[in-house]
Amino acid sequence: MSLKIYINGELFDKEEAKISVYDHGLLYGDGVFEGLRIYNGKVFRLEQHLDRLWNSAKAIWLQIPIDKPTMTRAVNDLIATNQLQDGYIRLIITRGSGTLGIDPNSCSDPQVIIIADKIALYPAEHYERGLEIVTASTIRNHPAALNPRIKSLNYLNNVLAKIEGLQAGCMEAMMLNHKGEVSECTGDNIFLVIAGELLTPPTDAGILEGITRQVVMELAQAAGIVVREVALTRHDVYVADECFLTGSAAEVIPVVKVDSRCIGDGTPGPVTRDLNSRFREETYR
Numbered sequence: 199m200s201l202k203i204y205i206n207g208e209l210f211d212k213e214e215a216k217i218s219v220y221d222h223g224l225l226y227g228d229g230v231f232e233g234l235r236i237y238n239g240k241v242f243r244l245e246q247h248l249d250r251l252w253n254s255a256k257a258i259w260l261q262i263p264i265d266k267p268t269m270t271r272a273v274n275d276l277i278a279t280n281q282l283q284d285g286y287i288r289l290i291i292t293r294g295s296g297t298l299g300i301d302p303n304s305c306s307d308p309q310v311i312i313i314a315d316k317i318a319l320y321p322a323e324h325y326e327r328g329l330e331i332v333t334a335s336t337i338r339n340h341p342a343a344l345n346p347r348i349k350s351l352n353y354l355n356n357v358l359a360k361i362e363g364l365q366a367g368c369m370e371a372m373m374l375n376h377k378g379e380v381s382e383c384t385g386d387n388i389f390l391v392i393a394g395e396l397l398t399p400p401t402d403a404g405i406l407e408g409i410t411r412q413v414v415m416e417l418a419q420a421a422g423i424v425v426r427e428v429a430l431t432r433h434d435v436y437v438a439d440e441c442f443l444t445g446s447a448a449e450v451i452p453v454v455k456v457d458s459r460c461i462g463d464g465t466p467g468p469v470t471r472d473l474n475s476r477f478r479e480e481t482y483r
């Protein structure tokens with residue numbers, strides 16, 4: 199059975215799921231998206247992802263042509279159709295097809311696309327041994343240029359930093375903001391453990407407010423760990439006891455080396471391992 203893709207209320211075989219080359223999502227990255235996980239046949243934190251999608255769309259003056267209950271039904275129906283127990287969902291809203299100019303007023307038909315597929319997990323050894331990352335020279339988008347809180351289809355900022363990471367032999371790269379502070383990684387939020395406290399850059403450091411980040415902060419608080427959203431420097435990262443990344447795809451993944459410096463003793467630390475198992479429990483509740 200071929201995987202089905204949802205486009206504007208209709209299901210298509212994967213090979214037949216197509217949109218116009220005049221779509222401004224393709225021509226200009228004009229659109230928004232979400233990446234979600236399915237655990238045990240259920241979508242993890244669907245409501246929060248839909249809220250963020252609708253907020254991203256609002257911020258770019260894009261009207262999503264369906265409402266949240268319709269989107270929820272479409273997502274759940276597609277999971278059932280594609281018979282997924284564990285998997286990944288991509289929600290995409292494009293501006294729709296228009297003329298070759300950037301004026302979004304030429305686009306009249308925003309496209310609603312839902313992909314529900316199996317997930318290609320990172321190799322297990324990265325979770326056991328931890329990741330090595332480097333700082334990219336490409337800084338995160340200035341919030342006054344394109345706010346990182348908007349999960350837009352314009353991901354070139356992240357793609358460039360990702361390439362820098364890959365060229366250094368790393369799967370992720372840390373991005374600084376316009377003030378030189380730590381912001382996040384190309385597709386993940388970043389956390390440090392220093393003196394038993396859990397630290398992560400605040401929203402105004404220019405980050406995507408990760409859903410996984412929020413879940414991990416809540417789990418840490420419930421476990422009695424002090425959680426602080428504070429501006430962090432690269433020096434803070436180098437001298438941290440522990441470091442880990444969070445994201446819908448990555449979940450909770452330890453970082454053991456940053457810019458050739460070992461973090462802590464160079465192995466995943468106890469707080470990271472504890473939060474990782476609490477997160478795993480939460481996803482399968």
Ligand code: PMP
Binds near residue numbers: 382383385387408447
């Ligand atoms: N930052 C960026 C830039 C991202 O693209 C993502 C999502 N892949 C995240 C952080 C993590 O967000 P979430 O936990 O909501 O997946």
